[in-house]
Amino acid sequence: MAARRTELEALYRRRFHVFLRVATAIARDEQRAYDAVQDGFAAAIRDERRFREEGPLEAWVWRIVVNAALKTLRDEPPTDVTPSVNGAAPSVDPELRARIADLPERQRTVLFLRHFADLDYRSIGEALGISPGTVGATLSAAHASLRRTLEEVPE
Amino acid sequence: MSDVDLPVRSALDALVPQPRRSPDWGDVLRRTEPRLWRRPLVLALAGVVIVLGTAAGVTAALGGFDSWLSGRPGKPAPAAEQQRFEAANGRAWAAFPRDTKLRELIRTTVEGKTYVLFGFRSGHTLCLKLRAISLGHSTDPACTPESAVAHSTSPIVVVNSDFGFQDRRARESAEFSFGIAADGVSQVEVRAVDGLHKAVIGGNAYLWVENEPNTGNRVLALTAHTANGSRMTISLGTTFGDLFPLGRSGRRPRGPGRVEAPIAHPTIGWAARGEKRGFSRDRLDLNSYARTHFVTPTARFVKPDPLGDTVVGLDGTHRLFVVQGRGAAGGSLSNRALNVITSGGGGVQSATVAGAAADGIVRLTIFDADGQRFAVPLRDNLFATRVAETQFPLRLVGYDARGRVAAIETLRFDLGPQVSLHGLRTIRHVTGPNGVTATVKIGGAAQSIRCWRIGFSTGEAPTGCFELTPTGPWVDVDLVQPAGRDLFVIGHTRPPIATVELHFQDGRVVQLTPTGRLFVAAIPRAYLKTARQLAFAVGYTGAHRVKQRQGFVFRVRP
Numbered sequence: 253m254a255a256r257r258t259e260l261e262a263l264y265r266r267r268f269h270v271f272l273r274v275a276t277a278i279a280r281d282e283q284r285a286y287d288a289v290q291d292g293f294a295a296a297i298r299d300e301r302r303f304r305e306e307g308p309l310e311a312w313v314w315r316i317v318v319n320a321a322l323k324t325l326r327d328e329p330p331t332d333v334t335p336s337v338n339g340a341a342p343s344v345d346p347e348l349r350a351r352i353a354d355l356p357e358r359q360r361t362v363l364f365l366r367h368f369a370d371l372d373y374r375s376i377g378e379a380l381g382i383s384p385g386t387v388g389a390t391l392s393a394a395h396a397s398l399r400r401t402l403e404e405v406p407e
Numbered sequence: 408m409s410d411v412d413l414p415v416r417s418a419l420d421a422l423v424p425q426p427r428r429s430p431d432w433g434d435v436l437r438r439t440e441p442r443l444w445r446r447p448l449v450l451a452l453a454g455v456v457i458v459l460g461t462a463a464g465v466t467a468a469l470g471g472f473d474s475w476l477s478g479r480p481g482k483p484a485p486a487a488e489q490q491r492f493e494a495a496n497g498r499a500w501a502a503f504p505r506d507t508k509l510r511e512l513i514r515t516t517v518e519g520k521t522y523v524l525f526g527f528r529s530g531h532t533l534c535l536k537l538r539a540i541s542l543g544h545s546t547d548p549a550c551t552p553e554s555a556v557a558h559s560t561s562p563i564v565v566v567n568s569d570f571g572f573q574d575r576r577a578r579e580s581a582e583f584s585f586g587i588a589a590d591g592v593s594q595v596e597v598r599a600v601d602g603l604h605k606a607v608i609g610g611n612a613y614l615w616v617e618n619e620p621n622t623g624n625r626v627l628a629l630t631a632h633t634a635n636g637s638r639m640t641i642s643l644g645t646t647f648g649d650l651f652p653l654g655r656s657g658r659r660p661r662g663p664g665r666v667e668a669p670i671a672h673p674t675i676g677w678a679a680r681g682e683k684r685g686f687s688r689d690r691l692d693l694n695s696y697a698r699t700h701f702v703t704p705t706a707r708f709v710k711p712d713p714l715g716d717t718v719v720g721l722d723g724t725h726r727l728f729v730v731q732g733r734g735a736a737g738g739s740l741s742n743r744a745l746n747v748i749t750s751g752g753g754g755v756q757s758a759t760v761a762g763a764a765a766d767g768i769v770r771l772t773i774f775d776a777d778g779q780r781f782a783v784p785l786r787d788n789l790f791a792t793r794v795a796e797t798q799f800p801l802r803l804v805g806y807d808a809r810g811r812v813a814a815i816e817t818l819r820f821d822l823g824p825q826v827s828l829h830g831l832r833t834i835r836h837v838t839g840p841n842g843v844t845a846t847v848k849i850g851g852a853a854q855s856i857r858c859w860r861i862g863f864s865t866g867e868a869p870t871g872c873f874e875l876t877p878t879g880p881w882v883d884v885d886l887v888q889p890a891g892r893d894l895f896v897i898g899h900t901r902p903p904i905a906t907v908e909l910h911f912q913d914g915r916v917v918q919l920t921p922t923g924r925l926f927v928a929a930i931p932r933a934y935l936k937t938a939r940q941l942a943f944a945v946g947y948t949g950a951h952r953v954k955q956r957q958g959f960v961f962r963v964r965p
Contacts, residue, residue, distance in 0.1 A: 255694075261738065264432055277419075290431070297436075
């Protein structure tokens with residue numbers, strides 16, 4: 253168990269900003285995302301025996317953190333779809349922003365996990381409790397949806 | 408490399424810029440503190456061990472632990488077992504010396520399943536290792552420092568208080584407790600949730616094993632009986648659920664409290680200069696995660712205690728690693744004169760204290776809570792030793808060449824803030840088919856924690872706490888509590904669970920409504936059998952949608 257905790261600590265230190273960025277993308281608020289990451293890792297420490305080593309530790313932790321981030325979203329829906337990162341207003345096309353915000357929750361989450369966390373399909377699947385095939389299909393659908401928006405936006 | 412389209416990548420990057428917050432592992436640990444000791448089966452902690460009895464002079468009167476401290480307990484392990492042990496140790500440097508001699512202490516058969524307890528001594532460390540031959544499982548060595556045994560005031564030293572093996576479906580297949588016994592110990596009784604058991608005594612050790620325990624079964628206390636008729640009870644303070652509702656040990660650290668000659672600019676010269684001291688990562692048998700993602704290939708490692716199983720490494724002046732067996736711990740080096748990593752738990756009643764000392768520190772001493780002091784192996788600025796959890800809090804003191812105190816680190820193995828069990832209110836009574844009544848009491852939410860106590864008319868009174876946080880299982884069976892001729896299931900839920908059903912194998916369903924997230928149910932008479940049974944606690948949302956199914960196993964002890 254001690255070794256597992258040290259692995260968790262190593263994962264945390266190495267990938268904190270990735271976790272925080274994905275959680276921010278999901279929770280749409282950095283403070284809530286930060287709490288999701290911190291509480292997620294704390295929960296992983298407490299529940300470390302539940303990790304069965306049937307997949308990567310990181311995927312297991314992602315599942316916890318993503319659930320925590322989604323929970324914040326369900327508990328307190330954001331009033332603005334724009335993520336607030338330390339008050340900085342990101343510059344992005346409003347239509348694309350709206351399209352990303354409007355993506356089904358699973359598509360959004362898969363997209364962020366693939367893009368920011370650079371997880372493979374299997375790890376994303378383990379993090380979300382879906383098959384790698386479903387990950388691929390979900391990602392493809394998200395891409396298609398966003399690509400349509402990009403194509404519709406004049407240069 | 409992500410396969411997300413470039414325009415989408417750009418959009419996502421713009422949409423969610425790099426966060427600016429910094430990692431804070433200390434904050435993570437603080438968030439675990441009130442509930443760190445989840446699953447006491449895994450993480451029973453010696454820091455709360457309460458020894459009852461006339462402690463003074465007990466071990467002296469019994470002849471103490473001489474066979475462990477100066478002789479050889481038990482008998483030599485079979486050649487095949489010794490070879491297996493040597494092969495495992497020979498794979499890596501973060502292991503005990505390959506020529507460590509394994510001793511067979513106890514061989515016992517429990518309901519047709521054979522278990523063997525082995526022991527060995529390496530330097531100042533005494534270790535036990537259980538092999539479940541029939542189940543095909545082994546524990547890693549569980550060790551205790553010689554100092555803890557030499558100064559023990561109890562006739563038994565609990566090495567692994569409560570641990571278990573699980574089958575492939577994560578159901579308990581065996582539960583066990585083992586430790587070192589003084590020469591005069593004639594019997595060790597194990598009081599568990601499911602009743603009183605006798606441990607096997609042999610080779611100056613004790614071993615208790617139970618096959619197929621009920622879900623949540625835990626060791627509550629151990630009582631050592633001696634040949635001269637005295638007895639001593641070690642209470643483990645076992646509770647259930649997510650939390651450990653006991654406070655800090657209250658003991659004060661001993662030893663020097665003032666630094667006499669502080670080190671102005673702590674540094675480790677050889678690491679700063681990039682010298683390749685010690686050995687590289689290649690000589691470690693690291694697990695894949697540690698090798699791939701954690702321990703950097705440029706780190707250099709040293710084994711401070713040649714007879715220990717711990718190696719300590721540095722990667723330049725930035726990263727500190729501690730490797731034990733195949734697992735690794737680590738962190739960033741601070742500018743303190745002593746950087747310390749403490750690890751422990753897992754039912755094993757000792758902790759490893761390891762780290763790095765800055766140039767100028769030539770000697771390290773640990774002062775424990777009992778006033779004992781002992782030297783810490785130090786080599787090339789790196790150190791490692793084992794300490795019994797009962798010895799915490801500790802002071803790790805570094806001395807300079809003139810014998811002055813150059814650095815002090817106080818180390819604790821705390822349980823987090825106290826969770827009160829006061830102010831519980833009765834919320835319901837549950838009566839079993841054989842007439843045993845459970846009075847269910849629950850407290851209010853405090854610090855996102857809720858505690859409960861269930862008083863049974865037969866005298867049992869388990870307590871537990873669970874966290875009111877948004878993560879974790881939706882339905883969790885904490886334990887199956889025998890009481891008289893009845894069995895009760897105790898568990899808790901989290902939103903959005905509105906109702907819980909117990910599904911038995913013959914299709915019968917018992918419906919429950921949690922109160923304050925807690926549910927308690929008596930198992931119907933039809934299932935009060937000595938054969939092990941599997942049932943499920945199924946959590947439903949308010950819309951009666953299944954959210955989670957949690958299996959639990961139970962049987963009535965004959």
